[in-house]
Amino acid sequence: MKFIIIGGDAAGMSAASRAKRNRPGMDVIVLEKTSDVSYSACGMPYNLADSGRSMDDLVVRQADVFRNRQKIDLRTGHYVEAIDITRKAVTGTTHDGDKFDLTYDKLLIATGASPVIPKLPGFDLPGVTSMKSLNDGRVIKQFITDNKVKNVVIIGMGYIALEMCEAFRALGIEVDMVKPRSVFIPWMNGKLASVVQSEVETNNVRVHLGHTIEKVVKAENGLKVICSDLDLSCRMVFVAVGVTPNSQLAENAGLELGPSGSISVDKTLCTSNPDIYAAGDCADAYHVVTGRKTWIPLALRANRGGWAVADNVTGTKAELQGVTGTAIFKVFDIQVARTGLGTDEAKELGFEPVEVVIESRSRAHAHPGSSSILVQMVGDRKSGRLIGVQMVGRESVAHRINAAAVALHAGMTVDEFAQTDLAYAPPFGPVWDPMLTAANQLLKQI
Amino acid sequence: MKFIIIGGDAAGMSAASRAKRNRPGMDVIVLEKTSDVSYSACGMPYNLADSGRSMDDLVVRQADVFRNRQKIDLRTGHYVEAIDITRKAVTGTTHDGDKFDLTYDKLLIATGASPVIPKLPGFDLPGVTSMKSLNDGRVIKQFITDNKVKNVVIIGMGYIALEMCEAFRALGIEVDMVKPRSVFIPWMNGKLASVVQSEVETNNVRVHLGHTIEKVVKAENGLKVICSDLDLSCRMVFVAVGVTPNSQLAENAGLELGPSGSISVDKTLCTSNPDIYAAGDCADAYHVVTGRKTWIPLALRANRGGWAVADNVTGTKAELQGVTGTAIFKVFDIQVARTGLGTDEAKELGFEPVEVVIESRSRAHAHPGSSSILVQMVGDRKSGRLIGVQMVGRESVAHRINAAAVALHAGMTVDEFAQTDLAYAPPFGPVWDPMLTAANQLLKQI
Numbered sequence: 001m002k003f004i005i006i007g008g009d010a011a012g013m014s015a016a017s018r019a020k021r022n023r024p025g026m027d028v029i030v031l032e033k034t035s036d037v038s039y040s041a042c043g044m045p046y047n048l049a050d051s052g053r054s055m056d057d058l059v060v061r062q063a064d065v066f067r068n069r070q071k072i073d074l075r076t077g078h079y080v081e082a083i084d085i086t087r088k089a090v091t092g093t094t095h096d097g098d099k100f101d102l103t104y105d106k107l108l109i110a111t112g113a114s115p116v117i118p119k120l121p122g123f124d125l126p127g128v129t130s131m132k133s134l135n136d137g138r139v140i141k142q143f144i145t146d147n148k149v150k151n152v153v154i155i156g157m158g159y160i161a162l163e164m165c166e167a168f169r170a171l172g173i174e175v176d177m178v179k180p181r182s183v184f185i186p187w188m189n190g191k192l193a194s195v196v197q198s199e200v201e202t203n204n205v206r207v208h209l210g211h212t213i214e215k216v217v218k219a220e221n222g223l224k225v226i227c228s229d230l231d232l233s234c235r236m237v238f239v240a241v242g243v244t245p246n247s248q249l250a251e252n253a254g255l256e257l258g259p260s261g262s263i264s265v266d267k268t269l270c271t272s273n274p275d276i277y278a279a280g281d282c283a284d285a286y287h288v289v290t291g292r293k294t295w296i297p298l299a300l301r302a303n304r305g306g307w308a309v310a311d312n313v314t315g316t317k318a319e320l321q322g323v324t325g326t327a328i329f330k331v332f333d334i335q336v337a338r339t340g341l342g343t344d345e346a347k348e349l350g351f352e353p354v355e356v357v358i359e360s361r362s363r364a365h366a367h368p369g370s371s372s373i374l375v376q377m378v379g380d381r382k383s384g385r386l387i388g389v390q391m392v393g394r395e396s397v398a399h400r401i402n403a404a405a406v407a408l409h410a411g412m413t414v415d416e417f418a419q420t421d422l423a424y425a426p427p428f429g430p431v432w433d434p435m436l437t438a439a440n441q442l443l444k445q446i
Numbered sequence: 447m448k449f450i451i452i453g454g455d456a457a458g459m460s461a462a463s464r465a466k467r468n469r470p471g472m473d474v475i476v477l478e479k480t481s482d483v484s485y486s487a488c489g490m491p492y493n494l495a496d497s498g499r500s501m502d503d504l505v506v507r508q509a510d511v512f513r514n515r516q517k518i519d520l521r522t523g524h525y526v527e528a529i530d531i532t533r534k535a536v537t538g539t540t541h542d543g544d545k546f547d548l549t550y551d552k553l554l555i556a557t558g559a560s561p562v563i564p565k566l567p568g569f570d571l572p573g574v575t576s577m578k579s580l581n582d583g584r585v586i587k588q589f590i591t592d593n594k595v596k597n598v599v600i601i602g603m604g605y606i607a608l609e610m611c612e613a614f615r616a617l618g619i620e621v622d623m624v625k626p627r628s629v630f631i632p633w634m635n636g637k638l639a640s641v642v643q644s645e646v647e648t649n650n651v652r653v654h655l656g657h658t659i660e661k662v663v664k665a666e667n668g669l670k671v672i673c674s675d676l677d678l679s680c681r682m683v684f685v686a687v688g689v690t691p692n693s694q695l696a697e698n699a700g701l702e703l704g705p706s707g708s709i710s711v712d713k714t715l716c717t718s719n720p721d722i723y724a725a726g727d728c729a730d731a732y733h734v735v736t737g738r739k740t741w742i743p744l745a746l747r748a749n750r751g752g753w754a755v756a757d758n759v760t761g762t763k764a765e766l767q768g769v770t771g772t773a774i775f776k777v778f779d780i781q782v783a784r785t786g787l788g789t790d791e792a793k794e795l796g797f798e799p800v801e802v803v804i805e806s807r808s809r810a811h812a813h814p815g816s817s818s819i820l821v822q823m824v825g826d827r828k829s830g831r832l833i834g835v836q837m838v839g840r841e842s843v844a845h846r847i848n849a850a851a852v853a854l855h856a857g858m859t860v861d862e863f864a865q866t867d868l869a870y871a872p873p874f875g876p877v878w879d880p881m882l883t884a885a886n887q888l889l890k891q892i
Binding site: 010040042043046047050057058060288298299300301303304320321322323324325326327328329330335337339364365366367368396398399400401402403404405406407408409410412416417419420421422423424425426427428429431432433436 | 456486488489492493496503504506734744745746747749750766767768769770771772773774775776781783785810811812813814842844845846847848849850851852853854855856858862863865866867868869870871872873874875877878879882
């Protein structure tokens with residue numbers, strides 16, 4: 001049995017390792033186009049912020065460990081160009097220009113996602129950067145040092161843009177953020193989003209909303225981002241306007257696609273071809289709240305997907321129930337968390353959403369060091385179900401969201417969630433956890 | 447309609463306030479034996495640790511606010527001595543020695559719990575303290591100042607004992623802890639308990655296990671605690687060997703009792719008498735994991751119970767599903783969390799418990815500031831259900847436990863819990879949350 005995996009990051013290497021653990025005798029080949037495998041991509045902004053650390057610190061396991069200890073046939077510098085589903089083969093070119101043609105019994109596509117780069121003039125200029133691979137991180141870190149970068153323009157205001165703005169500020173770099181839409185974080189409740197925006201601005205990041213980006217041009221000391229009614233000068237541009245699934249190979253092979261052009265998979269992670277699986281940022285998933293397909297590329301799902309594919313390929317049937325879209329990030333001293341659906345999204349998907357926004361505290365009455373926590377909670381008027389929670393605050397927000405995520409998996413009503421026995425001690429929150437306060441308020445509306 | 451409430455802390459005042467909100471015209475009388483109502487009892491150890499703060503900071507709402515703004519007939523210094531269920535009346539004596547006799551339509555017993563004081567010689571000596579009421583806190587604080595207390599012996603090693611040992615150390619007081627049993631925290635997995643013990647000892651608290659306490663005697667500069675094979679000298683003794691429900695009134699009135707002598711209530715918080723409710727630390731509850739009665743006196747349940755009683759008394763039927771026994775506390779820099787059943791408890795209750803203990807990290811690979819998290823997870827081999835989680839670590843443990851608590855409410859299997867979409871970002875944990883790692887390991891055993 002020959003199991004070929006295209007892509008050697010979270011999903012690919014998880015699948016490879018687990019397949020070898022499940023069946024040591026199996027022939028497992030990983031084809032990775034870069035020279036890096038198994039690194040913590042999400043750690044790049046934090047690594048960047050610390051000029052004393054090398055990007056290579058983020059490598060979780062070296063390629064040779066996979067090769068020598070786990071006996072995985074890991075081939076870096078192998079770029080797959082096509083999948084031939086009739087011959088059950090993948091073909092491509094190595095870093096050295098050699099062609100390869102390998103047949104498989106089972107194939108996993110774990111090609112990840114790539115940053116969207118606007119098709120506008122000047123986005124190919126040196127100093128216009130984006131970040132996905134570890135090498136992108138190395139390039140940016142080197143560019144900052146070599147060019148003594150003192151100012152950056154970030155295009156986009158998503159998770160990565162925000163994490164990077166904090167990293168740049170930590171290095172003493174001036175930051176302008178710009179995007180065409182007039183809303184700072186569109187998926188977030190406005191009250192909560194304004195807390196995040198204010199934190200960013202307090203840290204001397206200039207936020208420019210509602211400016212269409214027209215082009216990047218060379219300027220005297222670097223670059224200039226030309227937008228509607230705004231020109232921003234800088235030494236470096238960082239583009240983070242979103243990511244897109246790397247599904248071209250799958251599409252060319254005639255596999256079915258899902259939301260946002262991701263590769264459509266069932267609960268066993270199998271594509272429309274019974275011998276081909278897809279996992280990680282290139283694949284779609286079921287949303288447990290809606291029961292429908294969604295594309296939410298995140299690290300846990302990638303790792304879990306890799307494992308499930310390995311189990312299925314080695315004969316232990318594994319099904320993944322789906323995702324709730326739980327995501328957390330930190331920007332300066334603010335933690336942001338979400339799970340499930342926002343109000344607008346819920347409306348579009350046929351729910352009758354009712355929302356509340358409450359303010360609570362991170363510690364008990366009279367306990368020193370307490371700070372504000374804002375919770376937005378959304379329920380469905382028709383079914384009474386909890387369908388989403390968003391939260392911002394200075395402490396304990398990130399881990400609090402997990403309780404709501406589990407409630408979404410369990411299909412709990414707001415009433416059931418309001419009855420849960422959440423933890424209390426004065427240093428960690430009020431007697432009524434902020435999420436319970438939100439649930440109690442939401443019950444009145446619903 | 448006359449609604450009488452015995453006891454003016456968490457359950458009692460929650461019930462009174464909500465009853466008046468639900469039905470402003472209702473006659474709501476609260477009989478409180480002390481002069482304090484509505485204070486954060488759990489905050490006392492933290493308040494004690496800060497000599498600059500008054501215990502009165504812990505009062506959440508002053509008695510006059512309840513009286514004047516909420517029109518609650520709040521009578522402090524009213525000690526109820528008997529309930530006459532035939533006449534539907536309560537009788538007692540005021541602080542000034544006056545007798546009272548009041549009839550009710552509905553009655554709530556919210557008398558709380560009291561520290562267990564061993565019936566041994568010397569436990570009535572000045573300087574032998576315990577803590578339940580706000581006044582106990584004031585007395586201890588004053589005693590420490592007046593006597594320039596430099597050393598304390600704590601008898602017991604439960605939550606309160608541990609929180610207090612931290613408070614005493616913060617004041618520069620030497621602490622010896624002593625108890626008869628040879629196990630530090632009996633309900634906790636040994637590996638986890640040893641982390642807590644080591645933290646306590648690192649903070650120069652002397653832990654004496656396996657010494658039966660015989661008596662307290664007066665000594666030259668204070669007191670001496672005489673134990674088997676051990677004499678401990680100190681200026682103050684703090685007793686925290688457990689609490690017992692204040693159910694004497696109920697028992698005398700012929701009401702049914704539950705576990706540990708608590709007052710037995712159904713899901714509407716009604717006792718065996720249809721006109722009498724009980725809530726808070728004096729009442730029992732259903733355990734959602736076992737479906738059986740349990741007595742776990744904690745603040746959230748008290749507040750929630752008060753609300754439910756108010757709803758039931760004012761005509762909106764409310765049922766409480768029960769508790770999972772979620773509890774968290776902090777001792778020095780270690781956070782401790784639990785929910786559900788431990789292995790021994792589960793065995794006694796007829797489960798076939800399987801447990802794992804895993805070590806994980808509080809932050810992602812290569813993220814600075816990461817520390818160890820130990821998770822013990824218990825599943826039931828027969829049903830596959832998750833039945834309990836315990837956790838210790840230096841950060842993010844307290845809020846993480848809530849995800850498991852919600853899973854217990856939902857009756858999830860370990861397999862279902864292992865599939866939950868928990869949050870990930872490098873500053874907040876590994877890709878696989880420590881609880882997911884535990885669930886994955888437990889699945890292999892189960």
